[in-house]
Amino acid sequence: MVCPLCKSSVPENANFCPQCGAKIAEGEEPNPALIALIEQYERRLIENPKDTATRFNLALTYIRMKRWGAALQQLEILRNQEPDFPDSWYLLAVAYFGLGQREQAKKVLAEFILRFPDHPKVSELRRKGFDRIGNP
Numbered sequence: 001m002v003c004p005l006c007k008s009s010v011p012e013n014a015n016f017c018p019q020c021g022a023k024i025a026e027g028e029e030p031n032p033a034l035i036a037l038i039e040q041y042e043r044r045l046i047e048n049p050k051d052t053a054t055r056f057n058l059a060l061t062y063i064r065m066k067r068w069g070a071a072l073q074q075l076e077i078l079r080n081q082e083p084d085f086p087d088s089w090y091l092l093a094v095a096y097f098g099l100g101q102r103e104q105a106k107k108v109l110a111e112f113i114l115r116f117p118d119h120p121k122v123s124e125l126r127r128k129g130f131d132r133i134g135n136p
């Protein structure tokens with residue numbers, strides 16, 4: 001079997017690609033509308049790699065498709081380009097959770113809460129008890 005994302009070979013019964021972490025969803029048809037969106041965003045980013053709004057939308061679309069590894073790649077670029085953009089921190093945590101990397105996801109969430117204490121997502125996380133991460 002071949003990973004749909006990075007094209008490396010994957011064991012037959014694997015749920016995730018060991019190389020890039022993409023979810024291997026056998027028999028699950030990818031949504032053509034989302035694929036068209038991704039192509040559109042990728043074209044825009046080739047023309048303007050610093051278009052952070054488009055890169056954010058690309059990452060968001062990957063997340064909707066559960067392509068966590070691909071989302072992570074875009075979000076890491078985004079975080080370097082624009083570290084003060086809170087939503088990309090939040091999505092980064094979502095992508096790590098999707099990949100099953102809970103510890104990494106919690107680290108990102110803790111950092112997100114520290115940096116953006118007034119963000120509406122932070123109040124939501126506090127209600128769920130996430131503010132105690134990193135401060136046992």
Ligand SMILES: [Zn+2]
Pocket residue numbers: 003004005006007008017018019020021022
């Ligand atoms: Zn892969």
